[in-house]
Structure formats: C-alpha cells, structure tokens
Amino acid sequence: MKAKVHVTLKAGVLDPQGKAVHHALEALGFDGVQGVRQGKYIELDIAETDPVKARPAVEEMCRKLLANTVIENFAIDFEG
C-alpha cells in the first residue's frame, strides 16, 4: 500500500523558498500569483495493507523524522 505524506509549513512560519519561487514566477512574467508556499511530498511503500493499522506507524514516522512538528504540519493519505 502507498502512504502519501504532505509536510507543509504552519501558518505564520516564514517560507523563503516559497517566496523565491514567487519572485521567479513574477520575473518570468506570470501575473496573478498571489502567494506560494512550498512543502514536501513523500510517498512510502508500506507492507501493511490496512490503512487503519498503518496510520499510527506512519504518524510516528512523521513525528520522529519526516516533519519538524514545531514549524510543520503533516497530512497522511493512503492509496491502493
């Protein structure tokens, strides 16, 4: 089964990477972009096939390694 993890900066946390992308888009002539936030997207192939059983382990992975929960949120979806 696939676990799809999104790690995004919490609201209020500065995002210099997103800001750089925003400036670059403007420099390329793309108007109408009001803001950019950049996060991480991680796909895990896991042996467990039951999302209910898999969720606690994947949440633990997020808390221990994938996300810095002081400044980042994470969201988990399962597929397949």
Place this chain on the structure above:
Amino acid sequence: MKAKVHVTLKAGVLDPQGKAVHHALEALGFDGVQGVRQGKYIELDIAETDPVKARPAVEEMCRKLLANTVIENFAIDFEG
C-alpha cells in the same frame, strides 16, 4: 483559488533523498517500509477562479520553473 502542484521524480530516476529517508526510517526501527520516494509540493494562491482557465498557465509555470520535465512529472489540482 489554490493550485496544488505535486512534482515527483519519473519512474526509473534514482532518488537519493528518498533512499536516505528510507535508511533513516529503518535505523529508527520502522519495519515494513519497502520504498520511499520524495517529491515537492507547491501551493499557489492564484487570482483566477476558474480551474479550466487557470490550468494552462499553471502547466506553463510547471514546465518553465517548478519541474524539470526531463526527470520529473507534475500533477495539478485546484481547490476553493
């Protein structure tokens, strides 16, 4: 409206970052992870409110800046 862009490595392209995450998860004692692929997740706040009208512009942004289409795929979703 929000445009949510996922940029992922194409199949067959080596992903050292994902491999590092995989090793780290194993070192932390997480069994049952068979593979890890890491990508980027970008949220764009755009002025356009019609997804049909917005898509060509966002695709252009992906091709010109957000994704390296030689080695990466991108997917776009709209929300709000």
